[in-house]
Amino acid sequence: MILNKWGCFPITRPSIDLLEDNERAILTKPFVYIRPECPAEGRPVQIWMALPGLEFDGESKPFWYWPVGGGRYQGPGRLAAIIHDEYCHRGRDLGNSPYASGQVHRVYYEAARCAGLHAVRAESRWFGVRTAGPRFARNPGEQQYTLEHLRTLAPAGYAALSQALAPEGLTEETLPLLFDAREAA
Numbered sequence: 001m002i003l004n005k006w007g008c009f010p011i012t013r014p015s016i017d018l019l020e021d022n023e024r025a026i027l028t029k030p031f032v033y034i035r036p037e038c039p040a041e042g043r044p045v046q047i048w049m050a051l052p053g054l055e056f057d058g059e060s061k062p063f064w065y066w067p068v069g070g071g072r073y074q075g076p077g078r079l080a081a082i083i084h085d086e087y088c089h090r091g092r093d094l095g096n097s098p099y100a101s102g103q104v105h106r107v108y109y110e111a112a113r114c115a116g117l118h119a120v121r122a123e124s125r126w127f128g129v130r131t132a133g134p135r136f137a138r139n140p141g142e143q144q145y146t147l148e149h150l151r152t153l154a155p156a157g158y159a160a161l162s163q164a165l166a167p168e169g170l171t172e173e174t175l176p177l178l179f180d181a182r183e184a185a
Contacts, residue, residue, distance in 0.1 A: 001160050006114035008034040009079055010160035027054040030154035033083045033111045034161070045175050047145035048107060049154060050086035077125060080111035084129065091136035098142040105129045147172050
C-alpha cells in the first residue's frame with residue numbers, strides 16, 4: 001500500500017496482461033486511487049477506480065526518454081497513468097466521466113506524486129497531459145465512486161484500505177483523518 005499526503009493506492013501492483021503488440025495492456029482486476037479531501041475546495045475524499053477491461057498504453061512518454069525515465073510500464077508514473085487513462089477513455093470515448101478533463105489531468109499529477117514521482121517530473125508530465133491530453137466535459141449524470149463501490153467492485157482494494165485504517169484507530173467515516181496524519185508527519 002502507498003499512503004501519504006497525496007492520497008492512497010491500496011494496491012500497488014496492478015493486475016495487467018500485455019496485449020500481443022506489447023505496447024498496450026488490459027487491466028484484469030480493479031485498480032484504485034483514493035484522493036484526499038480538500039476542505040478549501042469543498043471536496044470530500046474521492047475514490048478513483050479503473051475497472052477490468054480497460055485497454056491502456058502505460059505512461060505515455062517518447063521512446064528516447066525510456067533510458068532516463070523508464071518504459072511505459074516502469075516507474076511510479078505508471079500507477080497514475082492507469083487511473084488517468086480510465087477517466088480519459090470514459091470522458092473522450094464514452095462520454096460518461098463524472099469529472100471534466102481538467103480534474104482528470106490534475107488527478108494524474110496528484111496520483112503520480114502519491115506514487116513517489118519527484119515533483120519536477122510530475123509537473124513536467126502534468127504539463128504534457130494538460131496540453132496534449134484529451135478535452136471533455138463532466139457528465140453530470142454519472143455517479144462518482146464511493147467507499148461502497150470500492151467494497152463491492154474492488155474487494156481487495158477495500159481490504160487493503162481497511163487494514164490501513166485499523167492500526168490508526170480510524171473507520172470509513174474518519175478516513176480523511178488518515179491523510180491528515182500523513183501530512184503532519
